[in-house]
Amino acid sequence: QLQLQESGPGLVKPSETLSLTCTVSGGSISSSSYYWGWIRQPPGKGLEWIGSIYYSGSTYYNPSLKSRVTISVDTSKNQFSLKLSSVTAADTAVYYCANTIIAARLEVWFDPWGQGTLVTVSS
Amino acid sequence: SYELTQPPSVSVSPGQTARITCSGDALPKQYAYWYQQKPGQAPVLVIYKDSERPSGIPERFSGSSSGTTVTLTISGVQAEDEADYYCQSADSSGTVVFGGGTKLTVL
Numbered sequence: 001q002l003q004l005q006e007s008g009p010g011l012v013k014p015s016e017t018l019s020l021t022c023t024v025s026g027g028s029i030s031s032s033s034y035y036w037g038w039i040r041q042p043p044g045k046g047l048e049w050i051g052s053i054y055y056s057g058s059t060y061y062n063p064s065l066k067s068r069v070t071i072s073v074d075t076s077k078n079q080f081s082l083k084l085s086s087v088t089a090a091d092t093a094v095y096y097c098a099n100t101i102i103a104a105r106l107e108v109w110f111d112p113w114g115q116g117t118l119v120t121v122s123s
Numbered sequence: 124s125y126e127l128t129q130p131p132s133v134s135v136s137p138g139q140t141a142r143i144t145c146s147g148d149a150l151p152k153q154y155a156y157w158y159q160q161k162p163g164q165a166p167v168l169v170i171y172k173d174s175e176r177p178s179g180i181p182e183r184f185s186g187s188s189s190g191t192t193v194t195l196t197i198s199g200v201q202a203e204d205e206a207d208y209y210c211q212s213a214d215s216s217g218t219v220v221f222g223g224g225t226k227l228t229v230l
Contacts, residue, residue, distance in 0.1 A: 049219035109156040111168040
């Protein structure tokens with residue numbers, strides 16, 4: 001049974017880069033069946049997809065964040081990572097990593113999710 | 124940009140049927156997915172591909188689709204079903220989109 005766990009700093013200064021890592025257990029990140037994704041949720045608000053990556057390194061991002069986002073994968077550690085540059089207070093959110101199932105083109109869903117980690121952007 | 128529209132809130136009494144809708148122009152062509160999120164917890168997938176139920180999800184959860192609207196139905200609502208529910212789909216370019224969420228209150 002897949003389990004995902006986010007880790008990283010809980011506080012980031014404005015204009016700096018937010019960096020988070022997701023560790024996958026109970027399965028291989030190199031499985032051909034899965035992509036791996038990041039989703040965020042500002043306090044008291046809804047969900048926003050950030051982007052997803054395949055174990056080969058193939059990525060696709062939310063166009064609204066694409067210029068600031070980099071998602072990478074480390075198959076040797078069974079981990080994938082998120083970097084979000086030039087952060088502002090608007091990037092304060094709970095960040096979730098999730099297993100991304102892509103059954104066919106445009107058939108995309110997330111299951112399971114990590115527990116989430118709150119990142120606050122503040123000086 | 125593509126949007127999915129959900130009612131902000133739905134209220135039902137225990138044992139009644141709750142119906143939560145999600146509207147979007149592309150839904151006749153794209154599948155929808157539903158997540159349950161309880162306070163302080165991560166979302167959990169409850170319906171995929173409009174009407175499929177993952178293993179471990181109670182049978183009282185079901186999904187349906189008609190035109191530009193998909194519906195999550197919870198039959199015989201229990202107190203433990205009180206949560207936020209989000210629909211999700213993708214636009215024609217593959218961008219994943221979530222609805223704004225519906226707070227289900229069990230009276």
